[in-house]
Amino acid sequence: MKKKTTNRFYQHLLFFCLIGIALSCKEKETASQERARPNVLVVLTDQWRAQATGYAGDPNISTPHLDRLAAESVNFKNAVSGMPVCSPFRASLLTGQRPLTHGVFMNDVQLDTNAVTLAKVFNKAGYDTGYIGKWHLDGHGRLQNVAPGKRRQGFQFWKGNECTHNYNHSVYYDNDDPERKIWEGYDTFGQTDAAIEYISERKPSKNPFMIILSYGTPHAPYHTAPEEYRRRFDPEKIQLRDNVPDSLKARARKDLAGYYAHIAAIDDMIGKIIANLKESGQYENTLILFTSDHGDLLGSHGAYKKQQPYEEAARVPMLFRIPESLKIAPGERNALMNSEDLMPTLLGLCDIAIPNTVEGINYRPYMEGKEEIGDATLLTCVQPFGQWNKVQHGGREYRALKTRQYTYARDLEGPWLLFDNQKDPYQLNNLVGNEAYADLQEELDRQLTARLKETGDEFLPGMTYIEKWGYPVDETGTVPYTH
Structure with missing residues (x-):
């Protein structure tokens, strides 16, 4: 009798051990699946027209780091900024809505703090979220602090400013600290280092991250990049686009030399970020989006900057570097992806449900070859x-x-x-x-x-x-x- 009782005890013990092992395996599998969700890095530039890269064929600029990224990416070569101005694009990026819906159809007005935004949705899906650099969605005056809370639209980590283009004396605010700070030196460098630090600190976390690194360059002023970059570009050797009138050619050559200096600096910083992602083992599972809020006419059609429907203002670079696990082939795509399409596409690529407030298109099925869309846009x-x-x-x-x-x-x-x-x-x-x-x-x-x-x-x-x-x-x- 004692022997039978002992056997039953060991049988029950074995049974519970097996259950424990199964539950442990399930927990590990779930944790593994959570970790397998891709990290997301959005590199957002300001006023970078689609034509101004090496991979797009610009004869004036070499962008080796971006060219390598483009070779590994889905390149939407016809992508546009639906309303080619800073704040409208940024609001569409965060909400997946068109400007007449979210109401930010001009600069320096505030995006509704109750909006359903990219950061809020990623937070709910278990991501760590962060924002570094130019914001331009608060409408409370430039150089002002975007106060912690609802005005930051869901971003948990924050090293940003509302808007400044003084790149060598650039204001920012660090998370909950209300004291105004200045990026040391050229802010493109400081913001890059802050992004690398943020990404490195996320490595031990079980949560994936979504971070937007928002540079103020290559937006004017055009002649404030570090001298080592400005020395590379001689205005007399700049090749102008055929639609720059004679009256603006001298000015355009000078300004383009400075514009390309900013671009060369950003290109180096993109190379630095990618190198750090590779060194830390995070590159393979990181989705990288590189784009801009609009382009810059820089003399084309006798005008400067943005807002007009011409190619130099409306078309923007749009690269999606997608982890191999998603089995989406890199290469050029012809679809006219628009600003409101970015949020649903990022969510789709991360297998996160798209809110019904979104008006844009999820381009993941298109990238996978399952749909043919994007033949026209507004x-x-x-x-x-x-x-x-x-x-x-x-x-x-x-x-x-x-x-x-x-x-x-x-x-x-x-x-x-x-x-x-x-x-x-x-x-x-x-x-x-x-x-x-x-x-x-x-x-x-x-x-x-x-x-x-x-x-x-x-x-x-x-x-x-x-x-x-x-x-x-x-x-x-x-x-x-x-x-």
């Missing part, structure tokens, strides 16, 4: 008073349809621009009113009308939207660029 300008979209420079309020071949824009008076971007890559020949293209113009106008109806855009005068959102208007009848 470009929008609401501001009737744009600081760069000046009437004297040909600027105006517009809605535009961009396809893989054409750009067609309508202003408040009717058809404005029509370019065949394949035959006329510098957009020198406006085909609006050309009888030979009348049928094409009519068809593109019909498609634009359909897109506006689909997105609920009535294309009203800009001040109507200003009044709708309650933005302040000063004594001159315009919305102040800064408050």
Whole structure:
């Protein structure tokens, strides 16, 4: 009897041990799956036009680190900034919504602190989230602290500023510390080091990370990169685009030399980040998105900076370096990915449910070859008073349809621009009113009308939207660029 009892005891003990081992294995498997979720690094630049990289064929600049990244990435070579201005793009990146939905259709206004944002969704999915660098979504005045809490839109770690372009005396705030700090030296370097430190500290964590590293460069002022980079570019040797008028050529060459110096510095920093990811063993499981909030005309079409529907302002670099485990082949893609598509695509690549507030497209199925989408997209300008979209420079309020071949824009008076971007890559020949293209113009106008109806855009005068959102208007009848 005693022997039978002893046997039963050991049988029960073995049974419970097996259960314990099974549960332990399950826990380890679950933890392993959590760790297998990719880290996400978003490298966001300011005013970097799509044409200005080595891999895009710019004869003036060498970007070896970006070129290597591009060779490993899905390259959306036709990607656009749907409203080519800083704050609208950033709000669309964080919300997956178009500007007339989230309300940030101009600079220096605040994104609704109750918005469903990228950081909030990643937090809920168990990620650590961080933000470093230029924010430009708070609307409480430049150089001011974006106070901890709801105004940081869900980001847990913070080393940022609302907006500054003084790259050698650059303000930032460190997490919960209310004291204003200054990045030491050229801020692109300091921000890079801060991102590397953040990533390194996450390695022991069981949680994956999602961090946005937001550089202020290569946005003007163009001539403030470290001297070692400025020495590389002789204005006299800069090759201009064919659409820069004679009156601006000398200025454009000088400014482009400085612009490329900023780009060369960022390229080195991207190389530094990737080297650290590889050394720490985190590179293979890190999804890297490299992009910009808009481009820069830099003399093209007789204008500077952004906001207009031309290629130099509206097209942006867009690289997705995707871990091999997702089995998505690198290479160029033709789809016209837009600003609001970034949030759903990042979530889709991380197997995180996409909120129903999102208006953009999840491009993961397209990358996997399961869908054919992105044959056309919208470009929008609401501001009737744009600081760069000046009437004297040909600027105006517009809605535009961009396809893989054409750009067609309508202003408040009717058809404005029509370019065949394949035959006329510098957009020198406006085909609006050309009888030979009348049928094409009519068809593109019909498609634009359909897109506006689909997105609920009535294309009203800009001040109507200003009044709708309650933005302040000063004594001159315009919305102040800064408050």
